[in-house]
Amino acid sequence: MAGVVTRAVAAAVLVVVVVVAAAELVAAEPPPSERSALLAFLAATPHERRLGWNSSTSACGWVGVTCDAGNATVVQVRLPGVGLIGAIPPGTLGRLTNLQVLSLRSNRILGGIPDDVLQLPQLRLLFLQNNLLSGAIPPAVSKLAALERLVLSSNNLSGPIPFTLNNLTSLRALRLDGNKLAGNIPSISIQSLAVFNVSDNNLNGSIPASLARFPAEDFAGNLQLCGSPLPPCKSFFPSPSPSPGVSPADVPGAASSSKKRRLSGAAIAGIVVGAVVLALLLLVAAVLCAVSKRRRGASEGPKSTTAAAAGAGAAAARGVPPPGSGEGTGMTSSSKEDMGGASGSAAAAVAAVAAEPSRLVFVGKGAGYSFDLEDLLRASAEVLGKGSVGTSYKAVLEEGTTVVVKRLKDVAVARREFDAHMDALGKVEHRNVLPVRAYYFSKDEKLLVFDYLPNGSLSAMLHGSRGSGKTPLDWDARMRSALSAARGLAHLHTVHSLVHGNVKSSNVLLRPDADAAALSDFCLHPIFAPSSARPGAGGYRAPEVVDTRRPTYKADVYSLGVLLLELLTGKSPTHASLEGDGTLDLPRWVQSVVREEWTAEVFDVELVRLGASAEEEMVALLQVAMACVATVPDARPDAPDVVRMIEEIGGGHGRTTTEESEEGVRGTSEEERSRGTPPAAPTP
Structure with a gap:
């Protein structure tokens, strides 16, 4: 009996201890x-x-x-x-x-x-x-x-x-x-x-x-x-060749310099004689030129201006712009005044222009490149594609650098406007935008140079894989591409006040980072005539943008909306419609399907085959896209609003906050996850 009581008392004490400990734990703060x-x-x-x-x-x-x-x-x-x-x-x-x-x-x-x-x-x-x-x-x-x-x-x-x-x-x-x-x-x-x-x-x-x-x-x-793992460093200024009789080890030192300065008496005498002879020859040439010019002036007088004009016309016929145009040479007004201004000889100005070859002009981070126009001309080239503004080439230089060169056609602005516009585009730096690195301008050629992104375009990844055995883009990759394009567009609109003017899937280029797709060919429409630029052609153009008008921020948002529909449906608006009556009006087609309450029929069948299980996200992105392609421009959201809406939809795509843990899972740590869409905010 006593044993039973003892066990009961012990159990009661244990319960009290547990309750007290739990209470302390709850009360801990x-x-x-x-x-x-x-x-x-x-x-x-x-x-x-x-x-x-x-x-x-x-x-x-x-x-x-x-x-x-x-x-x-x-x-x-x-x-x-x-x-x-x-x-x-x-x-x-x-x-x-x-x-x-x-x-x-x-x-x-x-x-x-x-x-x-x-x-x-x-x-x-x-x-x-x-x-x-x-x-x-x-x-x-x-x-x-x-x-x-x-x-x-x-x-x-x-x-x-x-x-x-x-x-x-x-x-x-x-x-x-x-x-x-x-x-x-x-x-x-x-x-x-x-x-x-x-x-x-x-x-x-x-x-x-x-x-x-x-x-x-x-x-x-x-x-x-x-340097490793990048290409090896190259000395910008080559080391001087060592003098005969001096070991290469002695060249960089001060002792080597003093040795090279000790010239023999015969060498000094030869230099002096040569300098005197050269000076006499220059003096004789100057006297003869002055006498000849005086005789021509006396005999031709009033015709000198006509002769100069003829010289300018001949130069123009050879592809050299007249001195007043400033085209093809990179000259400013001050440089022209230095060459003689209004009182100088027109023929001399033309000669100076002809003597100064056109060159590549680097802008922004392009100043880090070390090649010139000759290197570019010697590079092996491969056609990447032909667009509405020109043809793009992949150029591999002899030194191993790879760039993209776009050969523009039908440029309608003068050199000064072209220079100013390229300088502005070169200042754009954002991971979701591909800026201009260099340009070349002459009467017959206008070239743009960009960084080369080897992963190709979103259009090729989205449409080129169908039927080829390649794995199509999954839902996560499409969401990351949508967010990258929206972020790049918002950066152009808000930071630089630039209108892209040609948003489409072939102008969304993929970087090695999954979420770092970059918008290319932005804001080129100002250098073309309105009738030839045709911004956003082929199904991406907003209905209010016609040949005689420039694109706007809202027109960019419309094009972005068509791009989102392209990601959702897998259909390219640049392809012929089923009825064969021109390009597919993707927004109108989606609206007709949704109106019939067949929303599921909108989405790409490839996503279904991949087992995509993000129907709610797909429907939410569809709503964002439809808001972007509203017929009335004022009804469309601004680009930063589109970014916010896509971020809210993203929610991390399976990336849970446990991946941020201190242990870290290889390849899925927080800093690597952040390359994609940000996670959803914690629920209040």
Whole structure:
């Protein structure tokens, strides 16, 4: 009997202990300083989506906040894609002294990283990609001794890469791609570093040997970088040949220079005699020219102007523009005045123009290329395609560089307008836009030079694979292409106030990164006559755009909507319709199918064969596309609104937030997932 009582008492005690422990666990709460730090951060940072942080509930239950096992301290703050706007307020997140993971990617965070965040002793993962961070990478980032992943991709960071990153001995991933970083890459020799990417910056010089193990695409987009794994560096100025009798080892030194300056007396005498003879010959030639000119002036007088004009006409007949036009030479008005202006000889001006050959003019990052027109003419060429504005060629130069050359036809502007327009296009830099790198202008030829993207166009990937045995584009790839095209168009509209004028799938070129498709052939319509430009021809053109009018922002959005319909239906609007009455009016066809409530019939059968299970996303994107192709221009959304709507649809495409975990899955870490569409915001 006593044993039974003893066991009952022990069981009761155990129950009491468990209840008390559970109550303590439930009641566990991060310290008030951490709660106030989080609330201060949210209050000082505008955000588009409600997070539902409530001071009356436990901070460990707030959206995006994770505590340790005992709910005693905050260890993770993850707020990707929730519409945060503005700078990270100092004195907020930096007070979370036990923070291990901070993810604020895919927002609109401005400015730099506060100093107090860079002093968190336990921070291991820092994800700030796809924001608007600016300024230099703070050297104080090296104080994050526990840091394992640093991802600052796709921001506006500038300046050099700090050498102090070598202090991060635990670093496993460093992504700085898609910024405006300049200067040399420091020699980063961290043994644990497994992911490294500095592509699409303004870096120059040779790649350090300690980083040569990473693939070439991790350094792409830096036109002045060289060395393994990129092509070897070439000396811009060749070394001087050593003098006879001097060993090559002596050439660079000061001693070699002094030896070369010690000339024999005979050599000095020969130089002096030669100089005197040359001066006498020049003097005699000048006297003869003056006498001849005086005699011609006395005998012909009033006819000199006519002769000069005839000389100009003859030069024009040979393809040399007259001096007043400024075409084909790259001259400005000041350079023409230097050649004599109104009082100078017209024949002399023509001679000067003829003596100065036309050349390639590099713009923007194209200044990093080292070839010239002769190199381009000697390159092996392959026709890539013929479009409404000209023919594109793939040109492989002797040095191994590959570029795309577009040969324009029917250009209707003068040299000065052409120069100004190309200079403006060269300033466009965005991963979803393919800018002009160089151009050539003469009376008979107008050429544009672009970077070469080997993956081809969206049109070829979407339509060229049908019936060929190749795997067609899956839904994720189509969504990423749609988002890339929308982002590129929004950048042109909002940052540069440029109208693309020719949005279509063949002008969406695919980069190696899955989400980095780039819009090409943008804003070329101003250099053509309205009747010949025909922007957006072949089914993409908005109904209000006719031959006599220029395209507009809203017309671009219409073309983007047709592109979205093309991705959804698998049908190209440039192909003949089933009835054989010209190109397919894709918006009208989709409207007719949807009107009959056969919405499922709209979608590409290839998606069904691939087992696509994203019907809700497909229907949502269809609604966005139909809004873009509204007949009334004012009823269409703006390009940034289209980006926002597609981002909201995307939702990560199977990329769960667990992939952001500190362990990281190879190939699916947060910095790699961010190449695609941003994840959906946490549910409030």
